[in-house]
Amino acid sequence: MALFFGALAFVILASRVTTLSGTTPPPWLIAVEVGVLMAMPYILLRLVDDFTQLRALVKRVAEVGFVVGVIATAATVPALPPPVTLYIVGYFFVVSLYCAIAFIKASRRARGVTRRRMEAVSLGSILLGTNLVLAGLTPLAPEDNRAILQALGQVLGLSSAIAYYLGFAPPPILRRAWQEPELRSFLARAASLPRLPTTLDIVRELERGATNSTGTAARIGLWQEDTSKLRFWEDDDTTVDIEPGRNFAGRAFELQRPIFSANPIRDNPDGAASYRSRNIGAVLATPITAGERRLGVLAFSAERAPIFAVSDIELAGLLADQAAVVLESRVLIDHATRVRAREEATRLKEDFLSAAAHDLKTPLTTVVAQAEFLERRAVREPSAPADLAGIRRVVRESKRLAGLVGDLLDATRLEQGRLIGEREPVDLATLAQEVCAHDAADLGLCQVEAAAPVVGAYDRRRVEQLLQNLVENAKKYSPDRTPIKIKVWQEGAEARVAVEDFGIGIPAADLPRIFERFSRASNVDDKRFHGMGLGLFICRGIVEEHGGRIWVESEVGKGSTFHVALPIANGRRLN
Amino acid sequence: MMVLWAGGPPHSEEPPSGSKARPRTGGDGQQDTVLVVDDDTSILDTVSSILTGEGYHVVSAATGEEALAAVARKAPALILLDMRMPVMDGWAVARALRAQGITVPIVVMTAAESAKRWADEVGAEGYLAKPFGLDDLLATVERFRGPGGRAN
Numbered sequence: 001m002a003l004f005f006g007a008l009a010f011v012i013l014a015s016r017v018t019t020l021s022g023t024t025p026p027p028w029l030i031a032v033e034v035g036v037l038m039a040m041p042y043i044l045l046r047l048v049d050d051f052t053q054l055r056a057l058v059k060r061v062a063e064v065g066f067v068v069g070v071i072a073t074a075a076t077v078p079a080l081p082p083p084v085t086l087y088i089v090g091y092f093f094v095v096s097l098y099c100a101i102a103f104i105k106a107s108r109r110a111r112g113v114t115r116r117r118m119e120a121v122s123l124g125s126i127l128l129g130t131n132l133v134l135a136g137l138t139p140l141a142p143e144d145n146r147a148i149l150q151a152l153g154q155v156l157g158l159s160s161a162i163a164y165y166l167g168f169a170p171p172p173i174l175r176r177a178w179q180e181p182e183l184r185s186f187l188a189r190a191a192s193l194p195r196l197p198t199t200l201d202i203v204r205e206l207e208r209g210a211t212n213s214t215g216t217a218a219r220i221g222l223w224q225e226d227t228s229k230l231r232f233w234e235d236d237d238t239t240v241d242i243e244p245g246r247n248f249a250g251r252a253f254e255l256q257r258p259i260f261s262a263n264p265i266r267d268n269p270d271g272a273a274s275y276r277s278r279n280i281g282a283v284l285a286t287p288i289t290a291g292e293r294r295l296g297v298l299a300f301s302a303e304r305a306p307i308f309a310v311s312d313i314e315l316a317g318l319l320a321d322q323a324a325v326v327l328e329s330r331v332l333i334d335h336a337t338r339v340r341a342r343e344e345a346t347r348l349k350e351d352f353l354s355a356a357a358h359d360l361k362t363p364l365t366t367v368v369a370q371a372e373f374l375e376r377r378a379v380r381e382p383s384a385p386a387d388l389a390g391i392r393r394v395v396r397e398s399k400r401l402a403g404l405v406g407d408l409l410d411a412t413r414l415e416q417g418r419l420i421g422e423r424e425p426v427d428l429a430t431l432a433q434e435v436c437a438h439d440a441a442d443l444g445l446c447q448v449e450a451a452a453p454v455v456g457a458y459d460r461r462r463v464e465q466l467l468q469n470l471v472e473n474a475k476k477y478s479p480d481r482t483p484i485k486i487k488v489w490q491e492g493a494e495a496r497v498a499v500e501d502f503g504i505g506i507p508a509a510d511l512p513r514i515f516e517r518f519s520r521a522s523n524v525d526d527k528r529f530h531g532m533g534l535g536l537f538i539c540r541g542i543v544e545e546h547g548g549r550i551w552v553e554s555e556v557g558k559g560s561t562f563h564v565a566l567p568i569a570n571g572r573r574l575n
Numbered sequence: 576m577m578v579l580w581a582g583g584p585p586h587s588e589e590p591p592s593g594s595k596a597r598p599r600t601g602g603d604g605q606q607d608t609v610l611v612v613d614d615d616t617s618i619l620d621t622v623s624s625i626l627t628g629e630g631y632h633v634v635s636a637a638t639g640e641e642a643l644a645a646v647a648r649k650a651p652a653l654i655l656l657d658m659r660m661p662v663m664d665g666w667a668v669a670r671a672l673r674a675q676g677i678t679v680p681i682v683v684m685t686a687a688e689s690a691k692r693w694a695d696e697v698g699a700e701g702y703l704a705k706p707f708g709l710d711d712l713l714a715t716v717e718r719f720r721g722p723g724g725r726a727n
Contacts, residue, residue, distance in 0.1 A: 354688070358659075361686035364706035366617040372709035373625045390624060397617050 007036050007043055034073045034080075038088065040132065041095035042066045044125065047168070048099045051118070051304050052106040053279060058098070065091050085140065089133055096129025106303075114215025114307050116178045117167045124163030131156035172311060179315070182212040190322055194329035200233060202330055206298075210319045214300055214312055220288070220323060221249050222296040230297055247271055249297040252285035256294070258313050259285045262305035279303055284312065286320040290328040298323055352517065356408055363397040363404070370394050407534040410465075411517065414541035423457040428495055428566075429488045431460070435467040436486060445481065446471060450488040454495045456568040458546055463566075466542045469535045470499040470562050477560070478503030494548075494565045502559040506552065514552060515540040607720055608632045608649050612642040612668065613657035613684065618705075622655060622712065629713060639663025643671055651679055653720040655703070658685045658693055669697035680721045 045062050048054055069091055072084045080088075103125055107118030134153045141149055166174060186209030196202050203220045210218035221230035221242060229241040230249055244254045247268060252259040261267040264275045264283045275281075282305035288296045298320040302308060370393050377387060413419045429450035436446035467486070474484045478501045485500040506514060517537045539562075543550040547567045554560035609631045613619045616637065623633045634649050636642040640663055646654070654672075658665035669681060683694040686705040694702035700719045703711060 357688075358686045361705045362615050362618065365686070366615075366621045368706045368708050369625060369712060370621040373621075373628065376709065377628065387624075389620070393617050393621055400617075 007040055034088075035070055037132070037135065038066060038069045038073065038091070040128070041092055041099070044099045044128065045095055048102045049304075050306050051121070052102060053281075053303060054102065062095055065095070082140075089137060092132035093129065096125060096132055100125035100129060110215055110307075112182045112212040112215035113170075113175060113178045114302070117170060117215070117307075120163050120167030120170075122167075124160045124167060127156050127160035127163060131160060168306070170309070175309060175311065179213055182209075186210070186213055186319075187322065190326055193326045194333050199327075199330060200237070202326060203233060206323045206326060210298060210300070210316075210323070213319060214315060216284070216300040216302040216307060216312075218319075219249075219299045219301070220296060221253075221299065222327070223253070223294055232299075248283045248285040249299045252287050252299075253294065253297045256287050256289060258287075258316060259283075260308070260313060264301075281305060282308055284308060284316055286313075286316040288320045288324045288327065290324040293328070295324055295327050348517075352411075356404075360401065360404055360408075363401045366397040367394055367401065370397075407538060410538045410541070411534050414538060414545075417545065419538075419541050420459045420462055420545040423459055425455050426458045426460045426463055427453040427455045428458075428463070428497060429453050431464055432467055432486045432488050432497065435464060435471055438468070446484045446486070448486045448488065452490075454488050454490045454568070456495050456566055458566065459542075462542045463546075466539050466564070467497070467499070469539050470564075473535060473562075474499055474501035474503065474560070477501065477505075490568060491565075493568055495568045497564040497566075498561055499564075500559065500561040505556040505558055505560055506554040507556055508554075511552060511554065515550065606630075606632045607653070608634060608651040609716060609720065610634045610636060610642060610645050610649065610651040610654045610679075612636045612639070612654065612660075612665075614638065614660040615657070618657070618684075625709065625712060626716065631716070639665075639668045639671075642668050646672060646677060646679065653716060654679055654681045655684050655716070656681050656697075656699070658683055658687070665693075666697055669699065673698065678721075680719045682715055682719050 042062050045054070045059065049059065069088050072087065073080065076084055100122055103118055103122040107115050107122055110118050131153050134149060134156065138146055138149045138153065170178070189205065189209065193202050193205050196205065199222070203222065207218050207220055210220075219232055221232045223229075224231050224241070227241060229243055230253055232240045232242065232249070234240060242250045244250045247270075248259045248261055248264065261283045262281075264280060265272045268275075275283075278301070280301045280303070282302045283299065284301075285297055285299040287294065288298050298316060300308075300312070300316060370390050374387060374390050374394070377384065410419060429448065430453065432448045432450065436448050471484060471486070478484065482502045485498075487496075487498045487500070489496050515536045517534065540550050543564055543566065549565045550563065552560055552562050609626050611619060611622045611626070611633060612635075613622070614637055619635050619637060623635045626633045634645045634651065636645050639660055642654070642656070645651070656665045656668060665683065665685075672679065672681075680701075681697065681699040683690060683697065683699045683702040684705060684707075685693060685702070687693065690702045690704045693699075701715055703715055707715075
């Protein structure tokens with residue numbers, strides 16, 4: 001770069017001196033001047049190579065062209081014949097144009113600061129190319145216009161020099177000015193980042209902000225406690241895990257300081273193939289750390305080292321700190337969410353206990369008061385006939401109490417995931433018949449349709465409870481004397497049961513919650529139907545602990561069909 | 576698993592035959608009427624039969640609406656009022672009575688922890704926390720029953 005600027009300064013200075021002194025320069029000076037001038041496009045080409053990849057062939061061709069031009073000039077100086085002049089002008093033009101195109105392409109690929117820099121350099125190349133062509137053409141121009149052309153050339157040369165300077169080595173003020181809008185928008189978004197739905201979304205946003213701010217490709221690797229590795233996400237969301245100490249990211253994480261490499265292929269031969277295929281010529285990795293907590297690494301990569309400026313290490317540190325704040329906030333938010341969920345669970349448990357207590361106290365009131373009254377009566381009037389109605393109430397409410405206690409215990413077992421006990425081969429068709437026949441009064445109203453036995457390995461008592469609950473439910477919500485149908489069949493690897501009634505049905509709005517604890521359809525009259533709303537919750541638990549599914553189809557006023565699908569494969573093993 | 580069948584028409588409550596209980600009367604010599612309101616038929620029947628057996632005239636109501644109608648017809652000396660009932664709950668019944676200027680003593684019956692607070696809320700004279708025993712029930716009724724009389 002220094003060489004390029006030195007050559008540029010020399011050419012401008014030499015032409016200034018010649019113009020001011022008004023003397024014709026000696027032939028050797030002209031030869032040197034032309035030689036240096038000839039070298040300029042080649043030096044420019046090398047500069048392009050510093051920032052973006054050039055093919056070796058292009059460099060070789062440019063070198064040959066340069067040598068040919070110098071020899072031709074040296075042989076014919078001071079009177080350059082038209083073909084030599086034309087060759088030199090053509091060489092300038094082609095190489096400058098190539099460089100300008102290469103820089104424009106690089107600027108298209110780049111983002112943020114790098115894009116601005118490449119744009120400045122492209123402009124410089126176009127100006128320089130024009131200048132060089134102009135300089136080459138000047139000797140051919142009519143005598144009168146040469147002074148104007150020379151002045152124009154000097155303006156162009158100066159402009160291109162300024163553009164190159166701004167592009168190749170932007171002063172910190174300009175760099176900051178270019179970075180400012182990107183940084184500003186990144187920081188403005190940072191506050192909202194922790195609330196994005198997933199950590200990956202946050203990582204993507206942080207990467208985008210860091211990429212735009214530095215003008216280099218930024219990647220974030222997050223430390224995974226479970227695997228003790230840094231995890232990076234590729235564009236297609238596949239993951240790459242890196243052990244601490246490996247690659248630049250792993251080293252930056254282990255050493256907890258920024259690592260810079262201007263030649264990653266040399267510094268980390270293991271990753272050479274990857275660096276080549278991704279066209280990575282420089283890497284900067286900075287740890288993301290919040291206090292004592294090591295969260296991960298922010299890694300930047302660029303085509304060529306000069307794309308990074310010295311201040312980029314500092315900037316990378318600031319961006320990593322910002323990323324740490326965002327990621328740490330996310331952790332805190334997640335933590336707060338978990339705490340809230342726990343509180344919610346506790347509250348639900350308290351609700352559950354208070355609802356359960358309420359529901360138990362109601363039958364208990366009858367049992368206690370009625371039994372005491374029966375006792376008092378028996379003592380007072382031993383000869384009086386038994387108060388049958390009172391005794392029946394005690395019996396009925398005691399049973400209701402027993403049922404409620406059973407449901408509560410089942411719901412508790414279900415929460416602990418130990419509702420299902422020992423499994424044995426169970427024929428669901430036979431079981432359905434038994435459940436139907438259980439209440440002799442309903443015989444004929446409860447019909448089982450089953451073409452063949454359907455045998456699986458189930459907890460017999462629980463599956464029986466499931467069928468009983470569904471049948472009782474169907475009876476409960478059906479008008480008297482309307483039939484209930486149980487269908488049992490096999491479908492693929494699943495045993496299927498459907499319990500169908502023609503009762504009041506369930507409103508569509510209640511269907512999603514029907515299997516939840518304490519859930520009851522809104523059209524259920526509490527006065528007529530006792531229960532804690534645990535029945536279907538327990539049914540779902542029985543089915544799901546068997547690895548099956550339960551769902552319901554219903555239409556208000558037409559009836560409901562509860563479907564159960566249980567895996568059957570484990571039953572075959574038993575048989 | 577025990578499946579329970581509740582509901583069906585409430586048993587008609589006759590005082591158990593052979594009852595020797597003497598009628599409970601107020602100052603005017605008329606038998607005191609107690610209105611029992613509860614949506615749970617077992618509790619309704621139990622409380623009704625106990626109070627009948629103890630010599631009270633009992634009117635039972637399974638809903639808030641029935642309760643209001645019974646108050647207008649029977650002018651009870653005391654109302655035993657369940658709080659949690661569908662449609663028209665205990666609060667609504669108490670509000671409606673007070674709005675009509677009826678000052679029959681009310682005793683709240685509830686299984687909730689907040690029995691006392693609820694009693695205060697509706698301006699009830701007392702409360703019976705479920706599950707209550709026979710002695711609680713009888714002592715509370717005896718303590719809070721008012722003069723009774725014809726409704727306006």
